[in-house]
Amino acid sequence: MEDFLTLIAEILEEESVELSDELQSFEAWDSLTILSIIAICDEEYNAALSAEEIENSDTILGLRELIESKR
């Protein structure tokens, strides 16, 4: 998952992101962004996430841990 931060930054339309960043704090955070994360996790990490799990993961670190637990 080396490129994880790059991928997430791209989805969130940011230059770069930190693991401690809160997901809800991003301007681009909405249901379509969540859908894009679901899609990228399916494509890149073969992990099926629900919208609720993603929202409950709070931070980018939480999201990474969630993906790792589903692989």
Added chain:
Amino acid sequence: MNLKFHNKKITGILTVLPENEVNFDDEIDNYDCSKAQSMKLKLIMGYGKRRVVKKGTTVSDLCVFGMNYLFDNNLLKKDDIDAMILVTQSPDHFVPATSHIIQGKLDLKQDMICLDINQACSGYPIGLNQAFMLLEQDEVKKVVVLNADIMSRKVSVKDRGSRPLTGDAAAITIVENDSSDNIIYGTVNLDGKGADALIIPAGGFKMPSTQETAELKTDKSGNSRSLDHLVMKGDVVFNFVQKEVPPMIENLLDKAGSNKDQVDYYMFHQPNKFMLKKLADKMGVPYSKMPNNIVENFGNSSGVSIPTNITYNLGEKLLTDSFLICLAGFGAGLSWASLLLEMGNLDFCNTIDYNN
């Protein structure tokens, strides 16, 4: 389950679209979303124009209009119809079957088989399966498969997850026996444990519609709908489609002894542009072989989206040429089904507008 049919063919497809067109741009104010979000929705999901019936128009109206068009243009004879199947989730009434209402309105013969099938987005392959099976009867020579839905009447005007992609339509497919010694391969699967992923909670016998079920409630994404409205768990449906559809097609091609490059077109159900592109990516199929432009032009009309896709994107080609076509439907149920068949030299393959 794997299915196999011998010596059957499709000889004509007609799509009937309501003339009434709605634009996403004109409806944006109904939804709780910013300008930037709505631009993203248009771009990614393919929200655009869609065709919807006006209040009062029913599934039988669309079907009768299309059937009369075929009779008037000498493309079909009333007495030749030995069976008629209607696949819909928006019947005129609970009782009686809408196929019987249509049979009556069209003054068709009494000596025939009519039945309704309650299936949604996988309704096209499932309706065709039934037609192929009926053709095994000696006295059944020609089957009419009607696919029709008017789900726009059941989506909340304040639900940006479902409303902007829902369209209405009907399609008529003629199925007959064929002497060319061909084989059609198919698959059917389902998972009733996912029944609540796409559901209209109220309005049936379990929870009849009342004033309470009509009350609008707002969810955390800012969408408002009532229990009388269609509700979709978008994330569950997305994951289900990505998980089940690629292996379904792989298995279908395997059973048929074909490979994915031999298939000329993948004419799939049209949930939205995003999901179709992701499916094509996952399956390693070029976008040019898997059209994804139905939602943006007409809306997703549930089980009618596959015939709409065929008549809109391949209409003229299918009159003179023949192609190996893979069909796949997937959605409410949950249900997923596919067919692999040679299709071409049709008697008709076009779209008409219904003026109401």
